[in-house]
Amino acid sequence: MHELVIKGRFLTSKGVFWGSIGIDEGQITEISRGGLRGESTITPGKGALILPGLIDTHVHLRDFLQREKETIESGTKAAIHGGITAVFDMPNTNPPIVDQETFNRRLGLLKKRAYSDYAAGFLVAGNCGEAAAVDADFYKVFMGSSTGGIFSQNFEEDYACAPRPVSVHAEDAEVIQKKPERPPQAEVEAIKRAVEAAKKAKKQLNICHVSTGEGLTAITEAKLPWVSFEVTPHHLFLTRKDYERNPYLKVYPPLRENGDRVTLWKHFKEIPIIASDHAPHTPEDKENGAAGIPGLETEVALLLDGASRGLLEYTDVVEKMHDNPIKAFGIRGRDFEVGGEATFTVVDPGMEWAVKPEEFYTKAEWSPWEGKKLRGKVVMTIIRGEIVMEDDEVLEKPRGVRLNVNDSTDKRSL
Ligand SMILES: [Zn+2]
Numbered sequence: 001m002h003e004l005v006i007k008g009r010f011l012t013s014k015g016v017f018w019g020s021i022g023i024d025e026g027q028i029t030e031i032s033r034g035g036l037r038g039e040s041t042i043t044p045g046k047g048a049l050i051l052p053g054l055i056d057t058h059v060h061l062r063d064f065l066q067r068e069k070e071t072i073e074s075g076t077k078a079a080i081h082g083g084i085t086a087v088f089d090m091p092n093t094n095p096p097i098v099d100q101e102t103f104n105r106r107l108g109l110l111k112k113r114a115y116s117d118y119a120a121g122f123l124v125a126g127n128c129g130e131a132a133a134v135d136a137d138f139y140k141v142f143m144g145s146s147t148g149g150i151f152s153q154n155f156e157e158d159y160a161c162a163p164r165p166v167s168v169h170a171e172d173a174e175v176i177q178k179k180p181e182r183p184p185q186a187e188v189e190a191i192k193r194a195v196e197a198a199k200k201a202k203k204q205l206n207i208c209h210v211s212t213g214e215g216l217t218a219i220t221e222a223k224l225p226w227v228s229f230e231v232t233p234h235h236l237f238l239t240r241k242d243y244e245r246n247p248y249l250k251v252y253p254p255l256r257e258n259g260d261r262v263t264l265w266k267h268f269k270e271i272p273i274i275a276s277d278h279a280p281h282t283p284e285d286k287e288n289g290a291a292g293i294p295g296l297e298t299e300v301a302l303l304l305d306g307a308s309r310g311l312l313e314y315t316d317v318v319e320k321m322h323d324n325p326i327k328a329f330g331i332r333g334r335d336f337e338v339g340g341e342a343t344f345t346v347v348d349p350g351m352e353w354a355v356k357p358e359e360f361y362t363k364a365e366w367s368p369w370e371g372k373k374l375r376g377k378v379v380m381t382i383i384r385g386e387i388v389m390e391d392d393e394v395l396e397k398p399r400g401v402r403l404n405v406n407d408s409t410d411k412r413s414l
Contacts (some may be wrong), residue, residue: 002029004385011049012336013319021050023342026384031338042387044346044380049314052336053085053343053383054208054300054321057119058167058208058230058275060147060292065094065108070280070363075296076115076400077361078278080389082297083345083378085116086334086403088167088275091140091238092148093181098123098151101135102265107402114400117343119329121167125152128161137405138329141192144173146252147279150379156197162324163293164405165204165329170194170215173179184212184260188371189251191215195222206328209277211235211253213263228328230275233302236264238368245384249368251279252291268312272324274303280364285362294357294364302369304349304376314349332404336397353377359392 002022009019022038030036039406056079062070072089089110091097097106110118122136128250131139135222139162146169150160159166170190174180191207195218198205204308206367208228211214219229234251239258243249264271277297278294300317307314326334334339350376357367381389388396 001037001299002038003040004040004342006038006042006050006342006382007035008044008048008050011158011314011318014313015315016049016327021342023385025199026342026386028194028336028338034045035227040381045348048346048348048379049349051191051318051339051345052322053334053381054083054317054345055086055325055331055334056084056278056296056299056321057088057132057206057273057325058090058277059087059296060090060092060277060279062093063278068282068363069285071197072109072113073115073398074361074363075278075280076113076118077394078296079116080159080283080381080394081361081378081392082302083381084116085343085345085381085383088119088122088138089121091121091123092142092150094148094361096123096124096148096150097121098127098150099130100133103136110400110402113398115394115396115398117383117400117403119331119403123150123159124162124166125150126154126158131162131200136164137403138164140169141166141180142169143194144169144171144176144186146171147290148177156401159197159205160201165206167208168194169208170409180250182254184256187212188214188218191218193221195224195227198222198224198227198272204228206230206273209235209253209275211256212260212265213267216264216267216270228324230273230277231271232275232277233295234368235301236261237302242368244378246368248286248366249293250286250289250291251293265311269318271320273300273328274320278362280362282363282366286366293368294362294366296362298355298367298369300345300347301353301374301376301380304347305374308349308375330405334403335341342382342385344382345378346382348377348379349376351375351377351379359375361394
């Protein structure tokens with residue numbers, strides 16, 4: 001007899017199976033293709049699919065002096081509403097997380113207020129001493145200016161000195177200075193330089209929000225097992241034309257011509273990670289030209305909708321938002337196996353709904369997909385055996401914990 005049993009149709013990156021999971025003290029203790037007995041049972045509705053808890057490796061939670069844009073509380077509520085069980089907290093906050101004291105303050109806030117689990121990030125820009133002194137879960141490097149304005153004067157050095165995997169925003173500082181509209185060249189040049197640095201350093205590098213076909217192929221052709229990359233839903237589903245119609249769609253890197261978007265889809269199978277780059281700003285800040293798009297509460301549904309239209313497989317969602325983030329960042333205890341945490345994202349792939357940002361938990365108050373009908377919805381989020389979100393309602397107190405990452409850089413091939 002287990003404390004809890006979850007019964008239904010499970011989806012992993014390998015496919016679908018009917019079965020039951022036995023859970024005790026928040027951990028998976030048995031996986032069965034048949035029935036199991038539990039003191040209590042969760043049986044998601046007919047048609048539902050139970051996925052291992054999805055992870056978003058790129059989230060701006062703001063907070064600190066920008067609580068009007070987003071807080072750890074509102075952002076992580078948005079996460080579990082959108083089926084994201086763990087977020088990577090981006091450190092280009094105000095003040096930025098560039099020293100030990102600010103990092104420790106951030107950890108304290110995350111511990112108290114996060115509804116989802118989290119990985120704690122640290123910003124490296126010429127502060128290698130501080131970077132070595134903190135025990136961050138990942139390090140962020142900006143090659144050119146973005147929100148917050150801090151960027152690396154020496155990317156190679158900052159990447160090399162970071163004690164754990166580095167996520168890099170690859171847009172070239174010099175190109176941006178000459179061409180503030182940030183043409184594809186800004187990204188492509190930076191990606192090529194980052195890939196060259198990775199060849200030499202041979203340490204984990206995750207290239208954020210790749211938006212150009214040329215950038216993508218520069219990474220995949222190098223075939224470096226320690227280099228992963230992310231693509232965002234907005235670069236997969238929107239183009240420059242959408243931005244011309246709606247100035248709120250300003251984002252770095254910018255939305256591209258349709259040709260780039262089509263190339264991303266052509267290489268979809270080779271994309272290791274889908275991440276939102278959830279970047280909330282107030283409507284007022286957007287009016288004043290702030291760059292960034294919120295995405296936590298639409299990303300999983302957009303992928304499910306894409307799968308319902310044959311653009312991708314349902315298994316891709318698990319591979320790119322669970323399996324590969326775990327491999328790239330060396331996350332422990334999150335595998336779908338006995339001994340793993342009982343953390344799940346439950347979706348109904350057949351449910352149709354319309355995007356209404358006024359019902360979202362993020363403070364952003366808008367969405368590029370407002371009014372859009374999607375087929376596929378997150379209906380329940382379970383963290384360590386507790387239902388923390390059901391039918392759009394966040395149910396629990398903030399009980400997120402820090403992800404467990406390896407001590408040394410994980411170099412398992414993606
Ligand atoms: Zn970002």
